[in-house]
Amino acid sequence: MLAKWEDFTNGLIRENPIFRLMIGLCPALAVSASAPDALGMGLATLFVLVGSNFCISLFRRQITNELRIPIFIVVISTFVTIIDYVMAAFFLSLHRSLGVYVPLIVVNCLILGRAEAFAYHRTTLSSVLDALGMGTGFTLAILLLGCIREILGNGTLFHTPVISLQFEPIILLILPPGAFLVIGFLIAGLNALSSKGAGK
Amino acid sequence: MKQLFLIFFAAMLVNNILLIRFLGLCSFFGISQTIENSLSMGFAVMFVMTMATLVTWPLYHYLLKPFNLIYLRTLTFVLIIASLVQFVEMFMKKTAPTLYHALGIFLPLITTNCAILAATFLTIDYGYSLVQTLIYSLGVSAGYIFAITIFSSLRQKVNHAPIPRFFKGYPIAFILAGLLSLSFLGFVGMFGLQL
Numbered sequence: 001m002l003a004k005w006e007d008f009t010n011g012l013i014r015e016n017p018i019f020r021l022m023i024g025l026c027p028a029l030a031v032s033a034s035a036p037d038a039l040g041m042g043l044a045t046l047f048v049l050v051g052s053n054f055c056i057s058l059f060r061r062q063i064t065n066e067l068r069i070p071i072f073i074v075v076i077s078t079f080v081t082i083i084d085y086v087m088a089a090f091f092l093s094l095h096r097s098l099g100v101y102v103p104l105i106v107v108n109c110l111i112l113g114r115a116e117a118f119a120y121h122r123t124t125l126s127s128v129l130d131a132l133g134m135g136t137g138f139t140l141a142i143l144l145l146g147c148i149r150e151i152l153g154n155g156t157l158f159h160t161p162v163i164s165l166q167f168e169p170i171i172l173l174i175l176p177p178g179a180f181l182v183i184g185f186l187i188a189g190l191n192a193l194s195s196k197g198a199g200k
Numbered sequence: 201m202k203q204l205f206l207i208f209f210a211a212m213l214v215n216n217i218l219l220i221r222f223l224g225l226c227s228f229f230g231i232s233q234t235i236e237n238s239l240s241m242g243f244a245v246m247f248v249m250t251m252a253t254l255v256t257w258p259l260y261h262y263l264l265k266p267f268n269l270i271y272l273r274t275l276t277f278v279l280i281i282a283s284l285v286q287f288v289e290m291f292m293k294k295t296a297p298t299l300y301h302a303l304g305i306f307l308p309l310i311t312t313n314c315a316i317l318a319a320t321f322l323t324i325d326y327g328y329s330l331v332q333t334l335i336y337s338l339g340v341s342a343g344y345i346f347a348i349t350i351f352s353s354l355r356q357k358v359n360h361a362p363i364p365r366f367f368k369g370y371p372i373a374f375i376l377a378g379l380l381s382l383s384f385l386g387f388v389g390m391f392g393l394q395l
Contacts, residue, residue, distance in 0.1 A: 022370060023226065026314050030222035073282065077275040085271065100321050103274045107314040109226055176220045177381040184367075184374030191366040 007126045011134030017110045018141040018183075019190055024110035027101050028142045029179040035158050038146025040094045042139030044083045044102065049111050049138075050131040051079040053119040057127035060120050072115045073106070080106045110138060148182055149173045204335050206391060207328075211339030214393045217315050218347045219381040224315030229373055232352040242345030246338070248288065248310050249319050252281050253337040256320040257330055277320050285310055315344060351380060 015021055018028050027045070032038045055075050056063070063071050084102050087095040095102065105111070114134055119127040150156055153173030155163040163169075172178050217223050224245070231241045256277050264270055289307045292300040310316060319340050323333040354376055363372055388394065 022229070025225045025229075026222050029225065070279065070282065073278050074275065077278050081271055081274050084274070100318055100325060103321055104223075104314050104318055106274055106278055107317050172382070175385060176222070177378045177385065179222065180374045180378030180381055184371045184378060187374065188364075188366045188371035191371065195366070 004126065004129055007129040008133040011130065011137040012140070013137070015134075016137045016141055017134055018138060018145075019187060021110075023113055024108045024138060025183075027105065027108060028138075028145060029183065031098055031101050032142055032145035032149055032179060033174045034150045034154070035143060035146040036094070037097055038142045039139070040087075040091065041098060041101065042135075042142045044087065044098075045105055045108060045110070046132070046135030046139055047083050048076065048079040048105050048108075049114060049135040050128060051082075052076045052111055052115055053127040053131035054124060056115050057119040057122060057124045063120070068116075068120065069112075072112060076111055076115070077106045110134065145179070145182060145186070148186075149178055153178060204332065206393065207332055207335050208339035208342075209391065210393045211336050212343035212346065213384065213387040214390070216343045216347055216381075216384050217318070217340050218344060218351075219377065219384045221318070223318045224313045224344065227310075227313055228348060228351070228377075229370070232348055232355055235349060235352050235356070238348040238352040239345070242341070242348050244307055244310055245313065245315065245344050246341035248281075248285060248307070249316050249337045249341045250334065251288065252284055252316050253320050253323050253333050254330075255280060255284060257323060257328075257333045260324055273321075273324070277317060281316055281320070315340070347380070347384075351377065354380070 011017065013020075017024050024045070027041050031041045052072070052075050056072060080103060083105070084095075087098075087102060114131060118130050122130070147157060150158075151162060152170050153175075154171075155161055155167060155169045170178075173182060211217075215221055218225065218228050227241060232238050259276065259280065260273065264273060264276065285307055289300075292307075319337050323336055326336075328336055355373060358372055358376060367375070
C-alpha cells in the first residue's frame with residue numbers, strides 16, 4: 001500500500017516534472033500568462049497522461065519492443081484528439097486562448113517519457129497512480145506559474161481583481177519574457193530552499 | 201512579394217518560435233552549450249521543418265480535407281514527421297555521409313521537437329498557400345537559428361561569470377532567455393506586425 005502511495009506522491013514534489021525534471025516546459029511557459037489558461041492546460045495534460053498510461057500498461061505484453069514508440073504515439077495522439085474536440089465543444093473560449101498548444105500536447109515529453117519509463121514496465125494500477133501524481137504535479141506547477149504571473153502582471157486572479165488600485169501591474173510578466181523570468185527565479189528559490197533543508 | 205516578405209519577417213523575429221512562442225525549448229536549453237552544436241541543430245531543424253511542412257500541407261488539403269478526416273490531423277502529422285525523420289536519416293547516411301555526421305545525432309532529437317509539429321499546424325491554421333507555407337517555414341527556422349546562436353554565445357559568457365550559487369545552471373539560463381526574449385519584443389509593431 002505504501003509503495004502505491006509513493007507512486008502517486010513521487011511526481012508531486014520530489015520528481016516534479018517542471019521544477020525538478022525540466023520536462024514539458026513548452027506548454028508550461030507558453031500558456032501560463034493567466035491562471036485559468038494554466039489550469040485548463042494542466043487538466044488536459046493530466047487527462048492525456050492518465051489515459052495513455054492506462055492503455056499502454058494494459059497492453060504492455062502485446063506491444064512489441066521494436067514498434068513501441070509508434071504505438072505510444074498513436075495512443076497518445078488519440079487521447080489528445082479526444083481532449084481537443086471535447087474542449088472545442090464545451091469550453092470554446094479556453095480552446096481559443098490555448099490555440100495550437102492543445103494539439104501540441106502530443107509532443108509533450110512528459111507524456112511519452114512516462115509511457116516509456118514507467119507504464120511500459122509496471123502494472124496498470126501503479127501506472128495510473130504515477131500518471132495521476134505526475135499530472136497533478138504538472139498542473140500545480142503550471143498553476144503556480146499562472147497565478148504568480150496573473151497576480152503581479154495583471155492584478156487579478158481567475159479574472160477577479162485581488163490587488164488594490166494603487167498597485168501598478170508589472171505588465172512585463174504577462175508578456176512572453178515574464179514566463180522565463182518567473183520560472184528562473186522560482187527554480188533558483190527552490191534550489192535555495194532544498195539546499196537549506198539538506199544542510200540541517 | 202511584399203506579403204511574402206512580411207510572412208518571413210513575422211515568422212523569424214516578431215513571433216520567434218523559441219523566445220516568443222516557447223516551442224522547442226527542450227532542445228534549446230539542452231543543446232545550446234556550444235555554438236557549433238547550436239548551429240548544427242539549427243540547420244537540422246531548418247531542413248526537417250521545410251520538408252515536413254511541404255509534405256503535410258498537400259496531405260491536409262488533398263487528402264484529409266476532401267475525405268472529411270480532419271480529426272485525424274494530429275495523429276497523421278506526428279506519424280509523418282517521425283517517419284520522415286527516419287527516412288531522411290537513412291537517405292543522408294547513404295548519399296551524404298559528411299552532412300550525416302554533421303547533423304546525424306541531432307536528427308532523432310527533432311522527432312520530439314514541438315517546433316516542427318507546431319509549424320505544420322500553424323501553416324494550416326493561418327490558411328497559407330503552398331508558397332506561403334514554404335516561406336513561413338524558412339522564416340520560422342531562420343528565427344530558430346538566429347535565437348539559438350545568440351543564446352549559446354551569451355551562455356558561454358555567463359558560464360564564466362560570478363553568479364549566485366543558487367542561480368547556476370538552469371535558473372540563470374532561464375533569466376538570460378527572458379532578457380533575450382525582452383529584446384525580441386522590440387520587433388513587435390514593425391511594419392504593423394502584432395504578436
